[in-house]
Amino acid sequence: MVLVAVEFDGRGVTQTALLRAASDIICAAADREGNPSLGYERYDDAPDRVGVPIKGFSVISKYEIPKDQAEKDAADAALPVDQVPAPVCDLSHYKDCYEEVAGEAMLYEPRSVDAVLVYDDTMVRGGEPWAHIGLQAIHEKLKDGGAIVVNSKKDPEFLLNFIQPTNKRYILATIDAEGMDKIFVVPLIGAMLRVAPGIVSYRSVIYAIKDRYKAEGLKKAEVVKEAYHKVKFIEVPPAKGPIQLKRRSKRFEEFPTWKEMPEGIVVYAPPVNTPNPHYKTDTFRTYRPVTDPAKCNKDGLCWLYCPDSARSPDPEKLFEIYVDYCKGCGVCAEVCPTKAIKMVYELDFKEARLW
Numbered sequence: 001m002v003l004v005a006v007e008f009d010g011r012g013v014t015q016t017a018l019l020r021a022a023s024d025i026i027c028a029a030a031d032r033e034g035n036p037s038l039g040y041e042r043y044d045d046a047p048d049r050v051g052v053p054i055k056g057f058s059v060i061s062k063y064e065i066p067k068d069q070a071e072k073d074a075a076d077a078a079l080p081v082d083q084v085p086a087p088v089c090d091l092s093h094y095k096d097c098y099e100e101v102a103g104e105a106m107l108y109e110p111r112s113v114d115a116v117l118v119y120d121d122t123m124v125r126g127g128e129p130w131a132h133i134g135l136q137a138i139h140e141k142l143k144d145g146g147a148i149v150v151n152s153k154k155d156p157e158f159l160l161n162f163i164q165p166t167n168k169r170y171i172l173a174t175i176d177a178e179g180m181d182k183i184f185v186v187p188l189i190g191a192m193l194r195v196a197p198g199i200v201s202y203r204s205v206i207y208a209i210k211d212r213y214k215a216e217g218l219k220k221a222e223v224v225k226e227a228y229h230k231v232k233f234i235e236v237p238p239a240k241g242p243i244q245l246k247r248r249s250k251r252f253e254e255f256p257t258w259k260e261m262p263e264g265i266v267v268y269a270p271p272v273n274t275p276n277p278h279y280k281t282d283t284f285r286t287y288r289p290v291t292d293p294a295k296c297n298k299d300g301l302c303w304l305y306c307p308d309s310a311r312s313p314d315p316e317k318l319f320e321i322y323v324d325y326c327k328g329c330g331v332c333a334e335v336c337p338t339k340a341i342k343m344v345y346e347l348d349f350k351e352a353r354l355w
């Protein structure tokens, strides 16, 4: 028996439904092969935290992964989508596989994953969704030899600058999924089939997609095929030697003990004008606010309205942001009467790299 898993990394509130959609498609494809599966989300925060990194998972138990799965998928992907043969539903190992996947159902997240699908390319920097948890690298759960597939207009080489080094080897792939389909998880899955074969087959995904999208099914299946052929990828070798990271996820023994945590459900309140030092929100950010000194009238509205106290109260510093705590919500830019604040794509900043 083999357990395989896919992780979906998106942003809270706006992409929650798309986490579910991707998980449903992968699990429906597994069903068509007769393999039991489990799909779930790990929602990390209250809904007001726009941009919070959230995760979803599909876990599949199968008897074995055919050694020639990549070749079979490539042959299917060469056919017109309406001529792809139907997958064979083999239920002969279902009971054993079911017991194995059922054993995973109580886990907070899978122990390891074969592929990570990233919905927003700024998330390759990693995510810090909770107080105390630290920064989780994008490949934290990835198996050695797994694949990261990113929805991005950028090349994999560019994104690699922002990913923490690791002793694992992996494939880093990009696809401009949003440019291909408004349900961008469809091309993301098509790209995954190419770089992480064996999780589910190309043909089972084509049939699952056709079934899910009914009248639009063939069109969406074409998108899967296009993404399969268009995906750009590189092989990332393991980093050599020990790796020192200035920010990383905390180990279990580093979490505060029950004696150190406040009583009951007491919520720590930072002093006025101070961000919460236990809770960095910079990985929520896709865009960063930048103030034009020539337009700033120093009225302080940006500081006043910032929901995370992520701005200094000092007009002489143009109410500069505390970069670890700005979540990129854009409220300051909205309320600025002189339009002095622009939201700039996070990966345009070299220091967006968190390691």
Ligand code: SF4
Binding pocket: 289, 302, 305, 306, 307, 308, 309, 310, 311, 321, 325, 326, 327, 328, 329, 330, 331, 332, 333
């Ligand atoms: S500084 Fe601006 S973008 Fe950043 S959290 Fe505050 S209001 Fe939102």
